[in-house]
Amino acid sequence: MSAGLRVEERTDRLVVTLDRPEKRNAIDADLIAALHEVCAELEARPRMLLLTGGTDGIFAGGADIAQLRERGRLDALAAINSAAFARIRALPMPTVAAVDGPALGGGAELAYACDLRVCTERAVFGQPEVRLGILAGAGATHRLPALVGEARAKELLFTGRRVDSAEALRIGLVNRVVASPDELLPTAHELIDEMAKGSALALRLTKLAVDAPPAAHPQLDLVSQAVLFEDEEKRRRMTEFLDRRRGR
Structure with a gap:
């Protein structure tokens, strides 16, 4: 794996840690290349992903401004x-x-790209791009409104105001907040453990359905359900459920 990331492989998940402490985990071209490598691995062998900056008080301080300053319109495109x-x-x-x-x-924006977010009480989220003369061009303009609503997202994008963990939980930006950094990764793993109790195929098709555009429904739901109805895992799980109810 390229410099800037530490990767731990587990049976059902990949744990990826941003590892540029000297740069506050700033996102540079090398780190982006390493993230593409992670994606290629998870596309080839689908597993869940836990993405973190560790528990040293920094997730990612943003893009590498020194690199960003030198980028031109072709880089943006x-x-x-x-x-x-x-x-x-x-x-x-x-x-x-x-x-x-x-x-x-x-x-x-990297955190918004994930399906779920867990944070510590000292976590802070913010989009300061307008103050640097640019816009939040890596997903915040469409992912943030989907998470917190259009009006609140516009306020955050227009002002660059930072959101602390309590507000992030209240407005739906994060799913869980833990009091201590020591609780962060165990809590994230517990969340993944809960998801891992489900059928992997059902989980994958549920994500596909939730992320699909509105026009894809209900047809996508029907086709996905048709696939799952023929899956042996569905039969096994339902048989076990019925056997438990019957006391077998």
Whole structure:
């Protein structure tokens, strides 16, 4: 794996840690390349993803401003960060971001690209791009409204105001908040453990259905259900459920 990430492989999940502490985990071209490698692995062998900056008080301080300052219009059109984040969003199995400390700019957008977010009380989210003369171009303009509503998203994008963990939980930006950094990764793993109790195929098709555009429904739901109705895993799980009810 390229510099900037630490990767731990488990049977049903990949644990990926941003690892540029000297740069506050700023997202540069090398880190983007490493994220593409992670995506390629999870596309080839679908598993769940736990993405974190660790528990040292920083998730990702944003894009690498020194690199960003030198980028021109052709770099913007190349969708350097947004393409990687869109690929994370489209991964076959659910993804969880575990956030300790600031997740700002591109760092926040990386967290938004995950399906679920768990954070510590010292987590902070923010989109300061307009103050740097650019816009939040790696997903926040469409993912943030979907998460917190259009009016609140516009306020955050227009002002660059930071959101603390309590507000993030209240407005639906995160799913869970833990008091101590020591609880962060165990809580994220517990969330993945809960999802892992379900059928992997049902989980994958449920994610596909939830992320599909409205026009795809109900046809996508019907086809997905038809596939699952013929799956041996469905028969096994339902038989076990009925046997438990009968006391067998």
